Amino acid sequence: MPELKALSFDEIKGQDRALGILLKAQGKARLPHAYLFLGPEGVGKETTALSFFWRLLCEGKTACGKCVPCAKFLRGNHPDVEIISPASKSLKIEQIRALEAKLYFRPLEAERRLILFPDAEAMTREAANALLKSLEEPPPYNLFVLVAKSTEGLLPTIVSRCQIVRFRPLPQKILEQVLVERFGLSEEEAKGLSCLAEGSLGRALRLAERGFLEELSRFVKAISTGKPSQIVAVAETLPKLKEDLPLFWEMVLVWLRQGLLSHLELDEFPEMLPEKPPRDFVVPAMERVQQAFSAIQMNLNQEIFLLELLTFLAELWRKALHAEVSPVGARAA
Numbered sequence: 001m002p003e004l005k006a007l008s009f010d011e012i013k014g015q016d017r018a019l020g021i022l023l024k025a026q027g028k029a030r031l032p033h034a035y036l037f038l039g040p041e042g043v044g045k046e047t048t049a050l051s052f053f054w055r056l057l058c059e060g061k062t063a064c065g066k067c068v069p070c071a072k073f074l075r076g077n078h079p080d081v082e083i084i085s086p087a088s089k090s091l092k093i094e095q096i097r098a099l100e101a102k103l104y105f106r107p108l109e110a111e112r113r114l115i116l117f118p119d120a121e122a123m124t125r126e127a128a129n130a131l132l133k134s135l136e137e138p139p140p141y142n143l144f145v146l147v148a149k150s151t152e153g154l155l156p157t158i159v160s161r162c163q164i165v166r167f168r169p170l171p172q173k174i175l176e177q178v179l180v181e182r183f184g185l186s187e188e189e190a191k192g193l194s195c196l197a198e199g200s201l202g203r204a205l206r207l208a209e210r211g212f213l214e215e216l217s218r219f220v221k222a223i224s225t226g227k228p229s230q231i232v233a234v235a236e237t238l239p240k241l242k243e244d245l246p247l248f249w250e251m252v253l254v255w256l257r258q259g260l261l262s263h264l265e266l267d268e269f270p271e272m273l274p275e276k277p278p279r280d281f282v283v284p285a286m287e288r289v290q291q292a293f294s295a296i297q298m299n300l301n302q303e304i305f306l307l308e309l310l311t312f313l314a315e316l317w318r319k320a321l322h323a324e325v326s327p328v329g330a331r332a333a
């Protein structure tokens with residue numbers, strides 16, 4: 001277990017309901033023996049699990065950061081904390097067996113052994129079945145926390161053994177605030193990213209790290225001006241994003257969706273995003289961008305695919321803009 005940058009409950013933003021459930025449980029004598037933390041990526045599920053562990057281990061049960069168990073926990077070497085992450089791509093039965101061997105011994109120092117599965121969906125079927133056995137008849141001094149995006153990838157029998165705690169996407173304002181206060185982003189950048197991150201801090205940070213906001217600006221500029229030199233430049237740079245390319249397309253879709261919402265007068269177009277797409281551009285562009293995801297999977301030559309896509313979008317933009325300036329002509333056509 002590496003050194004932890006754990007947060008206290010006070011520092012976790014936007015998940016008051018989940019924290020409330022845990023605090024209430026902590027106040028009672030008996031905790032459930034297994035929790036399932038459910039919710040989208042990057043909204044604080046794993047952080048909350050670790051903070052909860054921290055509270056449970058602390059002598060005063062407050063995550064004081066000063067007592068011996070707190071110090072051990074924060075250094076990442078508390079003997080009663082187990083974090084079972086996927087060994088490679090999946091979480092294997094051997095890992096569950098290794099854990100099982102410990103479950104029937106009392107914890108060494110704490111009241112409970114605290115076991116976190118940060119990515120429960122990565123369990124193989126065999127691993128899940130093995131874990132199910134431990135969850136069915138667990139010795140009382142073990143507490144499991146499973147973290148997952150949804151219940152779809154989990155055995156229903158496992159889900160039914162856990163108390164579910166739901167985590168919500170973070171409200172945009174809170175996301176903005178966290179990006180500025182904790183991660184030192186400028187207010188402008190935080191505003192733009194929080195529009196695109198769909199309530200996920202993890203995603204916002206990834207977007208920031210990769211400079212995606214600028215990447216999106218270049219993309220929009222190329223199609224809105226239709227300049228061949230810019231189109232070629234974007235088609236050459238985007239494939240370099242490699243495994244982050246799907247995330248880029250998701251971001252383009254969010255930008256388009258914001259455009260759609262604003263044309264339908266359901267929401268204002270966020271001023272921190274690149275230029276608002278013209279009305280008739282949005283829906284056909286969304287359909288076309290969806291194809292970008294399959295292009296990645298089919299291993300098409302990305303540069304050629306992008307050249308075609310960008311040229312198509314630039315043409316679509318030009319027509320849509322024309323329809324906006326001369327709505328009568330557009331209707332007649």
Ligand SMILES: [Zn+2]
Pocket residue numbers: 057058059060061062063064065066067068069070
């Ligand atoms: Zn403490």
